[in-house]
Amino acid sequence: MTSPISTDHPNTTLRVGDLARRTGKTVRAIHLYEELGLLEPASRSRGGFRQYDESAVERVRWIELLSGLGFSLQEMKSVLDHWWGADRGPEAMADLRALFQKKLGETRDAIRRHQQLELELLEGLRYLETCRTCGQQGTTHACVTCEQDHGRDDPVLVAGFKTGPATVRPSRPSLVRIDDSNPS
């Protein structure tokens, strides 16, 4: 019961390691947020140890959220500065709404892109499924260089392999023989 980790009573002060564990961040990341002016400890111990309260957890979660929305740490800083600066009237509110709207669009784009990637992966997996029969024909070099008809065009995921090795290996040139007949 006497754990080496600081006890987490309500209103207990957290040390940087506690805050890191609570938020899933590293100590270094938290130091960085402080360097960039995004987060400050409530106080310091006599020895210089950072002491945080519960609001720091909320702030780090907020940073993580905005990071997921594509904000850089500098952008978060300027949002914070703008907000707590001179003017926080209705037009500042409108700025924030516009920013959220913009990020909403970008987030929806990201969802669509990832759904497209999901389809590519499923295509690639279906393609490799038909490869199993290639591998069983006793050849040493399997499906990637085979000429078997897979019933459709190569998915991008597989076509990238088939265009040959990156750094040219003179020892195996004959394996690279692909038709570039469809420049899409």
Next chain:
Amino acid sequence: MTSPISTDHPNTTLRVGDLARRTGKTVRAIHLYEELGLLEPASRSRGGFRQYDESAVERVRWIELLSGLGFSLQEMKSVLDHWWGADRGPEAMADLRALFQKKLGETRDAIRRHQQLELELLEGLRYLETCRTCGQQGTTHACVTCEQDHGRDDPVLVAGFKTGPATVRPSRPSLVRIDDSNPS
């Protein structure tokens, strides 16, 4: 008609700028892919200019795809090396299938995360909608510091603002007065 851009006939050789335009990458990025062994020009001109064929476009698109799936450039290199190396038997095929399966899971996680972010943004926007009335009450500091009941708990997106400025400004301490009564 006599454009300064290299003509793009089928089987025309592309210069690095052409490849960049075709793929939406920068010239620097393409140089980097070459440094890391992911892409080689088909040849060089007498003066040292890189000359690419159509397969380079496909390779760059493949790099972009894998990048979207969370591969580092080094990982792509090792995939490529592994593939064009000694063994490409059925077990190499199984490796690739396992990799695709893993990335499929991660991609679906990413979709879920972004859908959650979408909800957070919609929450935040709904919250700010009720703020309009706050701003109309003649106060100089609007909704962020107001005590009006918004009908629900603050969304994380808004709560992050309300925990006070990052770098402490002694000139405005009284505005920061938030209850930490729910340590979730």
Next chain:
DNA sequence: TTGCTCCTCACGTCACGTGAGGTGGC
């Protein structure tokens, strides 16, 4: 006192961005 945590430099990494200074190609 021991062991763990914390402190502050400070350099490394990843995927490029951004010039600097010079030359190729139609």
Next chain:
DNA sequence: TTGCTCCTCACGTCACGTGAGGTGGC
């Protein structure tokens, strides 16, 4: 010949990672 593109260094950036060497705290 002019203007654009290309060449190779080589340093900068972003969000941390990773020690180095030393000290605080229960």
